[in-house]
């Protein structure tokens with residue numbers, strides 16, 4: 133089974149690529165979605181995060197307030213370590229379970245959409261690594277309503293996009309339209325052996 137890793141900076145267009153890839157029949161494993169799943173109430177990561185962040189990290193429903201946890205972890209290194217320690221192992225276990233399911237289900241290829249592909253060493257699992265690259269600031273502000281300063285801080289907190297591009301096997305340029313992005317992604321995924329003539 134071919135495992136393709138997809139990453140990129142915040143708001144570069146990873147979701148746009150993975151949504152298109154899924155529509156072409158490629159199995160997508162979304163690490164953001166796994167991150168949401170492993171912190172459901174009662175699971176070990178939830179308990180560890182509440183222990184580290186306190187009840188202030190909870191919504192009235194008892195679910196984790198992911199925005200608040202993200203905000204605190206973003207500015208407090210110890211809390212960020214605690215969050216990573218609580219979530220990384222269960223996320224990896226879940227990823228491995230999904231890869232095994234895809235393998236035994238006979239999938240020829242899967243795409244792992246992972247914002248932290250290189251930072252968490254998931255690239256070692258991949259036959260091919262792809263980075264979606266774009267000028268992020270305005271798209272990030274438009275999508276998440278951040279001020280320019282907030283958006284710049286979020287971008288600066290990540291591994292530089294140029295470094296991701298240098299480490300990847302291929303870069304999917306997303307400076308153009310969504311249609312252009314889809315066409316470029318199709319060409320690169322086809323060359324990576326992840327889709328075989330399944331695009332429209």
Ligand SMILES: Nc1ncnc2c1ncn2[C@@H]1O[C@H](COP(=O)(O)OP(=O)(O)OP(=O)(O)O)[C@@H](O)[C@H]1O
Nearest residue numbers: 142143144145146147148247271275308309310313
């Ligand atoms: N080619 C494009 N033209 C215009 N807008 C785009 C294009 N590609 C993506 N966008 C928009 O930019 C924003 C970021 O794209 P997307 O959510 O796919 O990025 P992402 O890399 O998955 O982000 P994150 O990792 O932060 O969740 C979205 O609002 C999306 O609709």
